[in-house]
Amino acid sequence: MEWQKLAAELFPEGHDIVERDFFLRGNATISGRVATVIGTTGHTPIGVEIALAQAHAILETMREFPGRPLIILVDTQGQRLRHRDEMLGINRYMAHLGKCIDRARRNGHPVIGLVYDQALSGGFITSGLMADACYALPEAEIRVMGLPAMARITKVPEEKLRELAKSNPVFAPGAENYLNMGGVEAIWHDDLAACLSRALQQTDASDRRSERGLERGGRKMARPVIQGVLASHNVLPS
Template sequence: MVLNALLDQLFPQGHRIDVRDDVLSGTASTSAGEVTVIGTANKLEVGVDHALALAATVIASTKADPQRPIVMLVDTAGQRLSRRDELLGINGYFAHLAKALDLARRRGARLVSLVYGESVSGGFLSFGLMADSIHALPEAQVRVMDLRAMARVTKQPLEKLQALSKSSPVFAPGVQNYVAMGAVESVWEGDLAGALVEALQAPVAGDQRRARGAERGGRTRARDVAAAVEAGEA
């Protein structure tokens, strides 16, 4: 979906969002109150400068109004793979962004993510995946790692992973697979403004991804293994 059309549908009561270097920052009005908006556009590869800009908006929001919700709009092709960003220590900048979001949550802000384009690897992990609830549009593309890259990392034949991806959502990209695993809570269609308000007002019950994955059949063992470890049985 085109960004401007998305903003108008999410925030029909008005929005004041700046887009600079494909980084979104600003505020918007909803029937549940004012929200801070951060995000990325045009499949941005998130680098150190982008991470700093996103973190600055989060910190400013939690200083001005600690309980103001933060809505994260995600369209990223991953982290920027440049010599400059690696030499500057991009992992530290991503950690700074994640800490800023964690601080906002601890101070009472609700964090909601919507994947409207792509969400890939470090570019997604550093901010969109930090939300209390993650949602997506039907046409969004969600993947942590391409199967070719996964084959190189795991030292498994690509053909084996491709076969596994047909039966296991863990190995397959796509919104519906991430819904099955519990990582994406829901897919939004139709009234996007209403869906956002519902997400902002939903009770927070901790991290339910393992439970949802078990219930939906996408991650059948994670919940039980975690419970066994917690109980000292593994």
């Protein structure tokens, strides 16, 4: 979906989002409440410039508008794989972005992520997955790594991975599989503005992804392992 059409459906009460070099930023009204909107479009990779621009927008919102909701619109092919970005320390820029989102959450800013097109690799991990809750449209393409690349790295034959992907969502791309694993809270249909309004009313800063994955059968071991580690350190799970 084109970001302009998405914005019109998400924010019928109005918005002033603009796109510059594939970076989206602006304000929008949701059920009478103003939110800061950031994101990407055009399947753009996240390089140092966009990572820094998103972090700047979040820090500015925290400084100027305490408690204002943050909406992250995700469409990215992952982090930019260029020698220049690597030499500049793209990993630190991505970490900085993730930390800014986490700080906003801890400071009382509701943070909602929405994958409306493509979400891959580090560009997704340090944006939508850092939100209080991440949602997706039905046609969204979500994956950390393609099966051919996974086969090359793990040395497991691609045919075997494709067979595993039929029954195990960990190996398979797609919004439904990420829903089953708990990475995506829900897939939005029909009235997107109503979906967003409900999501903002239900925001919870607690990380429920492992719990959701266990409930939905997509990640059966993450929650028990977390609980075991916490119990061994006498820490009560959230």
